Amino acid sequence: EAEVAQSPRYKITEKSQAVAFWCDPISGHATLYWYRQILGQGPELLVQFQDESVVDDSQLPKDRFSAERLKGVDSTLKIQPAELGDSAMYLCASTPRAPGYEQYFGPGTRLTVT
Amino acid sequence: GNSVTQMEGPVTLSEEAFLTINCTYTATGYPSLFWYVQYPGEGLQLLLKATKADDKGSNKGFEATYRKETTSFHLEKGSVQVSDSAVYFCALSANSGYSTLTFGKGTMLLVSP
Numbered sequence: 622e623a624e625v626a627q628s629p630r631y632k633i634t635e636k637s638q639a640v641a642f643w644c645d646p647i648s649g650h651a652t653l654y655w656y657r658q659i660l661g662q663g664p665e666l667l668v669q670f671q672d673e674s675v676v677d678d679s680q681l682p683k684d685r686f687s688a689e690r691l692k693g694v695d696s697t698l699k700i701q702p703a704e705l706g707d708s709a710m711y712l713c714a715s716t717p718r719a720p721g722y723e724q725y726f727g728p729g730t731r732l733t734v735t
Numbered sequence: 736g737n738s739v740t741q742m743e744g745p746v747t748l749s750e751e752a753f754l755t756i757n758c759t760y761t762a763t764g765y766p767s768l769f770w771y772v773q774y775p776g777e778g779l780q781l782l783l784k785a786t787k788a789d790d791k792g793s794n795k796g797f798e799a800t801y802r803k804e805t806t807s808f809h810l811e812k813g814s815v816q817v818s819d820s821a822v823y824f825c826a827l828s829a830n831s832g833y834s835t836l837t838f839g840k841g842t843m844l845l846v847s848p
Contacts, residue, residue: 625778654835663739663824663838664779677835712778714836723769724828724836726778 623647625727627713633733639701642730646695646715654724655688655698658710670696671718703734737762741825741839748815748846756810756842758799758825766827768792768801768808769836773822782810782823820846 626645634640646653652671656664667686669677673693681688685704690696700707710731714724742757760768767786771779783792788803797812808825825839 627778661840663826663840664836665838666835669835714779723781723784726771726780728778731776 625713625715625725627711627727627730629730630728631731631733633735634703635735636705637702639699640703640732641697641699642711642713642732644696644698644713644727646713647725649717650715650725651693651718652716653690653696654714654716655696656712656714658712658729660709664712667698700732703732705734708732708734737766737827737829737837739825739827739837739839741823741842744822744841744843746842746844748844750817750846750848751814752846754810754812754815754819754844756823756825756844758808758810758839760806760808760825760827762806762827762829762837764829765803766829768799769826769828770797770799770808770810771824771826771838773824773841775821779824815844815846817846817848820844 628643654669655667658664668681668688670690688698710729712729713727716722716724738761740759769784770782772782773779783794785792785801791800799808799810822841822843824841826836
């Protein structure tokens, strides 16, 4: 069964350092999402791509976060510089093009900023 | 805007007990509704879904009915197992546009033998 791949699974970084996460969605899925999940909370959308285009990044802290999906396949989320409050689980999800389909989630990257 | 409200946890049950986790929503139009489950240290897995009013989603003994009149999508299971211990998230998605999911805060379920 096809799965969403994410790496790394765990990342520990110091405050003010740069960090990057990678996501490879299920083959053929046009829409890709990055979520942030703070411990004890539900996931919150950071950015949404349709193919290679950003369709929603209204909740992305653009002063320190960036995301790209250059060829409309895999995607990278970057934080520079990391802050203590960025400690969270970062989840990637993908879905086929049509609205209303369920999203398929990867295993997530657990980020700890010290 | 869209929002989802779930009952707070943790919900603590003995094995074979009946489970209900309440979920209500606020949305414009007619959203699709989902229950996702998250096991410790893992990503989210879709448990069940319903795409229109009065639909019943079911999977692995869990079920939930889309109630438009009460804007609810409560999760139920007749007999829980220890292996059901996890965090359960209710979510909605608009049936138009780009299908962004809005999640509740999650309800932790702890089942003891």
